[in-house]
């Protein structure tokens with residue numbers, strides 16, 4: 001099939017580097033002589049025909065910007081047959097014969113549904129959580145971790161000055177990848193994440209032990225999927241007698257200028273997606289394996305399971321006494 005017009009959208013939570021991915025898709029497709037339509041607010045734009053013509057210059061000056069110029073949204077309507085058929089009709093009306101969908105697992109489910117109705121879609125992993133199984137890296141992950149570490153470095157200054165414990169919650173939805181890596185990078189005494197069983201009394205013991213060897217202040221890193229961070233801080237304070245403060249970093253982790261890694265990977269993945277579509281290949285998710293860009297069937301990708309890096313967890317544990 002000769003793909004002449006492709007659409008591109010961002011869906012689910014925004015992630016730094018999505019703009020770099022959009023830019024790469026638009027430029028790669030334009031270079032091949034394809035027409036590109038930027039679809040606004042995720043699948044909503046496809047359902048309601050909210051889109052804009054894009055060319056090489058439409059994506060000038062965005063590689064460095066966080067967020068997404070195409071806006072993003074969660075679109076409940078697209079979970080149902082009626083919504084998908086409306087989107088397919090829009091694609092027929094405007095001539096879209098291939099789509100690039102930048103988002104997470106939910107967005108890929110939508111992309112699979114649309115591919116099955118005859119509009120070939122290629123998914124690009126865009127989420128700060130790095131929780132997509134078929135890829136070792138997702139666009140936005142590096143920036144989010146760097147933001148988290150920058151924030152915790154500031155918290156450490158005040159924890160150190162007051163001999164306190166700073167209990168910091170980072171994002172990640174049900175995954176602890178941000179917590180584990182940011183936790184190591186900011187010297188956390190303990191890292192709590194959904195993939196590892198934990199006992200709050202182990203934290204208390206570790207804090208008391210290290211206190212005996214002269215440690216005065218503590219960083220405890222908590223992945224949001226764990227539970228109530230304020231309650232954890234209160235428990236630690238009640239058992240150790242060390243003043244503890246909870247900080248929830250929140251959406252600050254989703255914003256900001258993308259790092260070099262996010263810009264480069266987004267550019268590579270966007271280019272790769274256009275290559276696939278230009279060959280008429282759809283129903284694929286682009287990922288990274290052993291630092292190489294690869295692609296998978298969407299259903300196969302969605303059936304994969306991601307685990308945390310146990311060796312890295314052990315490193316984190318051993319060097320935080």
Ligand code: ADP
Nearest residue numbers: 012013074075078079103104105106107109110
């Ligand atoms: P993410 O893509 O980051 O995982 P969501 O899970 O919120 O984010 O999904 C983003 C959007 O993808 C949803 O708002 C919806 O439009 C679409 N979507 C999610 N799940 C499905 C599904 N099972 N079938 C079709 N579309 C879906």
Ligand code: F6P
Nearest residue numbers: 013127128129171172173224254
């Ligand atoms: O998936 C990205 C993410 O920021 C998660 O880390 C977090 O759980 C969720 O989205 C927050 O969603 P919302 O922006 O709807 O509050």
